[in-house]
Amino acid sequence: xxxxxxxxxxxxxxxxxxxxxxxxxxxxxxxxxxxxxxxxxxxxxxxxxxxxxxxxxxxxxxxxxxxxxxxxxxxxxxxxxxxxxxxxxxxxxxxxxxxxxxxxxxxxxxxxxxxxxxxxxxxxxxxxxxxxxxxxxxxxxxxxxxxxxxxxxxxxxxxxxxxxxxxxxxxxxxxxxxxxxxxxxxxxxxxxxxxxxxxxxxxxxxxxxxxxxxxxxxxxxxxxxxxxxxxxxxxxxxxxxxxxxxxxxxxxxxxxxxxxxxxxxxxxxxxxxxxxxxxxxxxxxxxxxxxxxxxxxxxxxxxxxxxxxxxxxxxxxxx
Ligand code: ADP
Numbered sequence: 001x002x003x004x005x006x007x008x009x010x011x012x013x014x015x016x017x018x019x020x021x022x023x024x025x026x027x028x029x030x031x032x033x034x035x036x037x038x039x040x041x042x043x044x045x046x047x048x049x050x051x052x053x054x055x056x057x058x059x060x061x062x063x064x065x066x067x068x069x070x071x072x073x074x075x076x077x078x079x080x081x082x083x084x085x086x087x088x089x090x091x092x093x094x095x096x097x098x099x100x101x102x103x104x105x106x107x108x109x110x111x112x113x114x115x116x117x118x119x120x121x122x123x124x125x126x127x128x129x130x131x132x133x134x135x136x137x138x139x140x141x142x143x144x145x146x147x148x149x150x151x152x153x154x155x156x157x158x159x160x161x162x163x164x165x166x167x168x169x170x171x172x173x174x175x176x177x178x179x180x181x182x183x184x185x186x187x188x189x190x191x192x193x194x195x196x197x198x199x200x201x202x203x204x205x206x207x208x209x210x211x212x213x214x215x216x217x218x219x220x221x222x223x224x225x226x227x228x229x230x231x232x233x234x235x236x237x238x239x240x241x242x243x244x245x246x247x248x249x250x251x252x253x254x255x256x257x258x259x260x261x262x263x264x265x266x267x268x269x270x271x272x273x274x275x276x277x278x279x280x281x282x283x284x285x286x287x288x289x290x291x292x293x294x295x296x297x298x299x300x301x302x303x304x305x306x307x308x309x310x311x312x313x314x315x316x317x318x319x
Contacts, residue, residue, distance in 0.1 A: 001118075003033040004275060005049065005094040008066040009040030009073075009101035009108065012252060013124045013138025015260035016066040016100050021057035022268025023098050028054055030276060035094055040101070041108050042073035044085040049092050061261055064141070064253045070101075082111050089117055096280065098271045100124040100137070103299075110281055110296045118280025120271040121296060122264075126252055128175035131302035132294045133285030137267065140259040142169065142251040143179040149247050150184030150217060157215035163205055163240040165218045167227035169251045176251070177221035178310040187216045187318050190230070192223040194311055198230075202237030209240065216240070266291050 006023050008016050024034045036056070038048040060067060075081040089097075096118040099109040102125040109119040123130040126142035146168045153164045166186075170176040174191025181189035187208060190196050205216055220230055227244035234242055256264070267284045270291045274282055282293040 001032070001095045001275065003035060003092075003094050004272070005035045005037050005044075005089065005092070005097045006052070006068070007037035007040050007044060007097070007099055008068045008070045008124060009099055009105035010070060011102060011125055012066050012070045013126045013136070014064040014141035014252070014254055014256040015137040015264040016124045017060040017063050018256055018261045018264035019100050019122055019124065019137055019268040020066070020068060021060050022265040023272055024052050024057045025054060026269040026272040030272060032272070035092055036068050039069045039071040040073060040105070041076035041081070041085060042071040043069070044088055045073070045076070045081060047088045047091065049088060049094075062255050064255055066100075076108050076111075082108075082115060085112070086115050086117065096275045098122060098268070098275070102127070102130065106283055106296050106299060113281035118275055118278070120274050120280065120293075121283040122267050122271055123283065123285065126169060126176065127171045127173050128306070129171055129173035129304045130283070130285070131299050131304045132283065132287065132292070134287055135263060137260055137264045138252075138256070139175065140257045140263075141254055143176055143183065144257050145251050145254055146176060146180035146247055147183045149245075149250070150180060150186070150219070153217060153245060154185070154215050157217060161209070161214045161241065163216040163218065163234075163242045165220055165227045165230050165234070165242060165244045167220045167222055167244070167246045169247070170221050170223055172223040173304060173306055174221045174223065175306045177219050178306055178308070181219035182310050182314050182317075184217060184219065185318075186219040186314060187213070188218045189311055189314050190218065190220045190224050191306070191311065192221055193306055193308060198233045199237060202234055202240075205234070205240050206238055
């Protein structure tokens with residue numbers, strides 16, 4: 001193996017640049033050549049491929065987004081799309097690949113490995129919804145952004161004695177809501193993994209207000225429902241001066257936190273080491289603070305499990 005490629009695919013996440021830098025620098029350190037591929041699998045098929053040297057990745061570690069851009073390219077699920085991608089890999093003399101993305105991107109990585117091009121997947125998503133990893137690249141930054149916004153909402157909530165329903169990202173997973181809820185001192189956290197009763201929540205809000213709690217923050221995972229709909233449901237049981245706030249895409253941006261930069265650096269270097277060992281079709285993770293890897297196939301049979309002890313903790317701390 002002499003030459004590896006790297007691409008980012010699916011939703012962008014802060015820390016992807018740090019991962020690209022780590023892959024590039026580790027590969028160069030080990031005597032390999034590196035090629036960047038723009039726009040994920042779309043760019044692979046289009047041949048939007050160029051050499052990456054050490055300076056190309058300097059001054060990138062602190063920047064959000066991905067300088068290799070990302071794109072959705074559903075055609076890569078078809079064999080014809082994959083074969084077009086392989087043609088480009090041959091043309092550029094690329095022997096193996098690192099793909100940074102989510103679940104969908106891992107499918108592409110597995111297909112490339114099956115076609116004889118060892119490919120390693122790195123978990124790049126703010127949602128933290130990938131099995132066999134405690135954290136994904138971008139999650140810590142997204143939670144920090146959400147907590148920063150919640151802190152600000154506390155100020156205005158207490159000034160006007162309002163109740164805020166704050167919708168955070170996470171797709172079908174409650175991780176962002178759980179972490180942002182605990183760190184932001186939420187009164188209540190609503191996640192897809194736990195049932196809730198709006199009437200009971202209304203009662204809690206009512207009692208909280210009667211006891212003098214002037215800033216009620218309910219953190220709602222987007223996978224449950226929209227904040228505006230939640231507010232409408234809550235309003236049926238009383239006038240809590242409720243406001244719905246959707247944090248939205250700000251959670252996807254910003255300079256990555258220290259934790260995300262270090263995680264991306266460790267994972268990027270490990271991906272190159274796995275390729276040098278002749279391995280492919282693996283997804284890198286971090287479990288109990290150790291960098292690990294698992295067959296991508298096993299990931300598809302598993303379900304991500306959020307840390308629901310945070311839910312119980314918050315229930316106890318918000319009384
Ligand atoms: P994420 O990687 O964040 O889950 P997507 O689900 O949009 O994001 O997938 C990203 C890209 O991965 C898709 O646009 C497509 O190019 C590729 N992809 C998705 N599913 C498959 C599949 N079944 N086989 C091959 N490639 C896939």
